[in-house]
Amino acid sequence: MSIETPGLGALIIILIMAAVTLATRWGGVWVMSFVPISYRVQQFISAMSGSVLVALLTPLALNGDNGARLGLLATAITMLLLKKPLPAIAAGIVVTALFRQL
Amino acid sequence: MSDVNPPLHELNPHNVWTGFKQLVPLSLFVVVFGVAFGLAATQTGLDNPSIIAMSALVFAGASQFASLELWGAQVALLPLVITVFAINARHLLMGATLYPWLRHLPPAKRYGVMLLVSDANWAMSMQAFSRGEPGMGLLFGGGLAIWSFWILGTWLGLYFGSAIQDPMSLGLDMVMSCFLLAMVAGGDKSLRLLIIWIVAAVAALLAYWYLPANSHVVVGALAGGILGALWMENKR
Numbered sequence: 001m002s003i004e005t006p007g008l009g010a011l012i013i014i015l016i017m018a019a020v021t022l023a024t025r026w027g028g029v030w031v032m033s034f035v036p037i038s039y040r041v042q043q044f045i046s047a048m049s050g051s052v053l054v055a056l057l058t059p060l061a062l063n064g065d066n067g068a069r070l071g072l073l074a075t076a077i078t079m080l081l082l083k084k085p086l087p088a089i090a091a092g093i094v095v096t097a098l099f100r101q102l
Numbered sequence: 103m104s105d106v107n108p109p110l111h112e113l114n115p116h117n118v119w120t121g122f123k124q125l126v127p128l129s130l131f132v133v134v135f136g137v138a139f140g141l142a143a144t145q146t147g148l149d150n151p152s153i154i155a156m157s158a159l160v161f162a163g164a165s166q167f168a169s170l171e172l173w174g175a176q177v178a179l180l181p182l183v184i185t186v187f188a189i190n191a192r193h194l195l196m197g198a199t200l201y202p203w204l205r206h207l208p209p210a211k212r213y214g215v216m217l218l219v220s221d222a223n224w225a226m227s228m229q230a231f232s233r234g235e236p237g238m239g240l241l242f243g244g245g246l247a248i249w250s251f252w253i254l255g256t257w258l259g260l261y262f263g264s265a266i267q268d269p270m271s272l273g274l275d276m277v278m279s280c281f282l283l284a285m286v287a288g289g290d291k292s293l294r295l296l297i298i299w300i301v302a303a304v305a306a307l308l309a310y311w312y313l314p315a316n317s318h319v320v321v322g323a324l325a326g327g328i329l330g331a332l333w334m335e336n337k338r
Contacts, residue, residue, distance in 0.1 A: 001178070001179045001180065002176040002177060002178045002179060003176065003177050003179060004175065004176055005147075005148075005173065005174070005175060005176065005177055006175075009177075010148060010149065010152040011152065011155065013169075013177050013179075013182065014152060014155050014156045014159060014160065015159070016179070016182070016183065017156065017159075017160045017165070017166075017169060017182070017186050018159035018160045020183055020186045020187050020190070021160050021161070021162050021165065021186060021190050021193070022217070023187075024187065024190040024192075024193035024194050024197075025190075025193045025197060025216045025217065026197065026213055026216055027193075027194045027197065028193065028194035028195060028196065028197025028198035028199075028201070029197035029198070029200065029201055029204055029212060029213070029216055030197075031194075031198065032197070032198045032201035032205075033201070037201070037202055037205075039334065040331050040334060041331070042202065043330050043331050043334045043335065044327045044328070044330055044331035045198060045199045045201070045202065045327070046199075046232070046330065047295070047326050047327050047329060047330020047331065048195055048198070048323050048324070048326055048327030048330065049195075049228050049232075050286055050289060050295060050298070050299060050302075050326065051298060051302035051322060051323045051324075051325070051326025051327055051330075052192055052196070052199075052322075052323040053225065053282045053283070053285060053286045054286060054299045054302045054303050054306070054322065054326065055302050055303065055305070055306035055318060055319045055320075055321070055322025055323050055325075055326070056192070056221075056282060056306075056319050056322075057279060057282060057283055057286070058303040058306050058307055058310075058318075058322070059306060059307060059310045059318055060279055062307065067273070068275075068276060068279070071276045071279075071280060072279060072280065072283055075280040075283050075284055075287070076283055076284075076287045079283070079284045079287035079288050080287055083288055085284040085285070085288060086127060088280065088283075088284040088288075089128075089277065089280045089281050092273075092276055092279075092280030092283070092284075093272075093273040093274070093277060093280060094273070095273075096273035096276045097271065097272050097273035100270070100271050100273065101271065
């Protein structure tokens with residue numbers, strides 16, 4: 001099924017996208033309201049919360065250019081040393097930008 | 103996170119405003135992404151009200167960019183729905199991870215707060231919660247900051263988008279990745295977590311190579327989560 005984009009069509013498409021996205025924002029909370037929060041579930045949740053980010057970042061790091069990789073490395077090192085996010089992010093961006101100027 | 107104290111989930115105007123302010127620095131970069139999206143969307147041929155409406159109502163950058171790839175005189179609905187769902191499926195996991203704190207809120211507030219969940223405010227609030235600090239203001243106030251700056255950026259992109267010559271050469275594409283990595287590196291660390299993350303990374307890569315597009319985040323996160331549930335920390 002397709003929708004024509006001129007006129008109202010674009011708005012309908014956007015509303016469908018918004019509904020799908022809202023379902024993802026609400027779905028996890030809704031499902032969890034049926035799950036008793038046992039110690040095992042807590043452990044699942046806390047392991048998953050870091051894993052989401054790791055899973056998001058790994059392909060980016062692997063497929064990125066060397067500038068991106070060095071930037072991520074700089075962020076990780078700065079964060080481990082200083083434990084402050086803003087300097088860590090700044091270090092990553094600066095390293096990426098400098099490398100890409102070369 | 104063995105103990106959930108009631109004050110941690112408190113949501114009041116004061117901590118919402120504090121959360122808003124804490125995410126303003128990052129939101130300035132969100133403006134740049136918004137500009138890039140606004141520009142890309144005009145170039146794809148969407149009209150201005152539609153573009154602003156998309157940023158305001160969908161509020162999920164990666165899926166909005168992906169929808170532009172599918173845009174034309176006609177848009178096939180099923181591929182669009184699948185793409186948007188797959189890219190945004192990580193929200194399901196974010197909602198689940200927030201549930202131990204969200205469950206203390208009445209349903210209207212609980213689902214109201216979730217309207218504005220995105221990567222950055224979720225990561226900040228989870229970090230606060232896991233340190234035993236209140237995080238609900240960060241989640242909602244921070245979400246308000248990111249949402250409003252995202253719309254502002256989109257709007258600027260409609261008119262001034264072409265002013266940014268080459269965001270890549272300035273490293274601006276790396277802001278969100280570096281931020282999320284900083285959240286990982288700043289959290290708890292242990293041998294158990296390190297192994298869980300390695301498993302998540304390997305699973306994500308395998309899914310990235312061999313499974314349908316955009317499935318890798320969910321696959322990797324679930325792999326890490328399941329390992330965490332099987333190999334539990336000793337109860338303190």
